[in-house]
Amino acid sequence: MSTGNAIDVRGLTKRFGTRTVVDNVDLSVATGEIVGFLGPNGSGKTTTIRLICGLLTADAGEGTVLGLDVRQQSAEIKRQVGYMTQRFSFYEDLTITENLTFVARLYGLKPVAETVAKTLDGLGLTSRRDQLAGTLSGGWKQRLALAACIMHQPKLLLLDEPTAGVDPKARREFWDEIHRLAGDGLTVLVSTHYMDEAERCHRIGYIAYGRMLATGTVDEVVRGSGLITYVVHGALTPAQLRELAAADGVEQVAPFGTTLHVVGTDKAKLEAALAPLTRDKGLRVEPDETSLEDVFIKFMTSAQDRAA
Numbered sequence: 001m002s003t004g005n006a007i008d009v010r011g012l013t014k015r016f017g018t019r020t021v022v023d024n025v026d027l028s029v030a031t032g033e034i035v036g037f038l039g040p041n042g043s044g045k046t047t048t049i050r051l052i053c054g055l056l057t058a059d060a061g062e063g064t065v066l067g068l069d070v071r072q073q074s075a076e077i078k079r080q081v082g083y084m085t086q087r088f089s090f091y092e093d094l095t096i097t098e099n100l101t102f103v104a105r106l107y108g109l110k111p112v113a114e115t116v117a118k119t120l121d122g123l124g125l126t127s128r129r130d131q132l133a134g135t136l137s138g139g140w141k142q143r144l145a146l147a148a149c150i151m152h153q154p155k156l157l158l159l160d161e162p163t164a165g166v167d168p169k170a171r172r173e174f175w176d177e178i179h180r181l182a183g184d185g186l187t188v189l190v191s192t193h194y195m196d197e198a199e200r201c202h203r204i205g206y207i208a209y210g211r212m213l214a215t216g217t218v219d220e221v222v223r224g225s226g227l228i229t230y231v232v233h234g235a236l237t238p239a240q241l242r243e244l245a246a247a248d249g250v251e252q253v254a255p256f257g258t259t260l261h262v263v264g265t266d267k268a269k270l271e272a273a274l275a276p277l278t279r280d281k282g283l284r285v286e287p288d289e290t291s292l293e294d295v296f297i298k299f300m301t302s303a304q305d306r307a308a
């Protein structure tokens with residue numbers, strides 16, 4: 001049964017030994033959509049991605065990837081998906097051109113030289129074509145990795161932390177490229193730990209301990225968390241800070257530059273906790289928008305509590 005979505009899976013479950021690392025995960029991604037996949041280390045992102053691209057077989061669950069049965073047609077899925085693994089995996093002692101030529105041959109792409117040249121050109125790699133991959137900076141390495149996984153013209157890109165350790169400018173360029181590709185109809189599922197990248201996705205999913213805790217647009221996920229945020233401007237005394245952090249209704253206290261973010265779910269309790277500070281002439285207390293980071297910290301904390 002095909003729904004027209006690039007990814008449509010329900011109840012995906014994967015166990016390693018007795019541990020369930022992907023637990024009943026539902027995920028739908030529309031064609032041309034960019035979906036961000038977030039969650040703490042070890043939460044099951046890479047495993048989920050591998051289940052979707054057919055490298056691992058699920059213990060339970062069903063659905064389709066590019067209209068193909070995720071459990072029965074993994075060989076066909078693999079051919080139509082571009083998968084960028086979490087770790088850079090190229091021959092460091094080969095040039096960019098040589099690496100891409102190798103990949104083109106693996107996929108049986110013809111004519112090889114033309115395909116490689118077109119890919120180099122498409123991703124702005126031509127000027128570096130003869131440079132050894134091992135000597136490239138992080139940003140160029142990511143670009144090479146992206147080139148290698150789109151060369152066979154997949155319909156779905158699965159990117160596993162593609163920009164880890166890459167500087168902000170290179171990350172922005174990488175994301176511009178992702179949006180260009182999605183504009184051409186490519187569907188993208190991308191795992192990341194970066195909040196700014198989550199905000200560049202059409203939708204996000206948050207996973208912890210193998211369970212998908214929230215999906216939706218960034219706004220939907222923030223609203224769905226029910227968190228309320230206040231910002232305190234000015235310098236608190238250590239005693240004020242201690243008292244605030246310990247107050248009933250205060251779930252998170254986090255400094256951001258010269259301000260303090262105070263987060264909770266119960267507005268009345270939060271305002272009661274902040275009341276002594278609003279009376280302090282040296283401080284200014286204002287409501288503010290809850291950040292995605294605040295929401296994720298809450299998810300992580302409550303998932304930890306449940307696991308314990």
Ligand SMILES: Nc1ncnc2c1ncn2[C@@H]1O[C@H](COP(=O)(O)OP(=O)(O)OP(=O)(O)O)[C@@H](O)[C@H]1O
Binds near residue numbers: 041
């Ligand atoms: N082949 C395997 N055999 C046994 N356990 C595994 C295997 N692969 C992953 N795991 C475990 O499954 C859990 C989920 O791992 P996974 O790599 O999917 O997490 P992740 O969300 O990608 O983490 P990170 O953000 O660190 O990349 C981890 O506890 C990991 O140790």
Ligand SMILES: [Mg+2]
Binds near residue numbers: 046047160
């Ligand atoms: Mg991972």
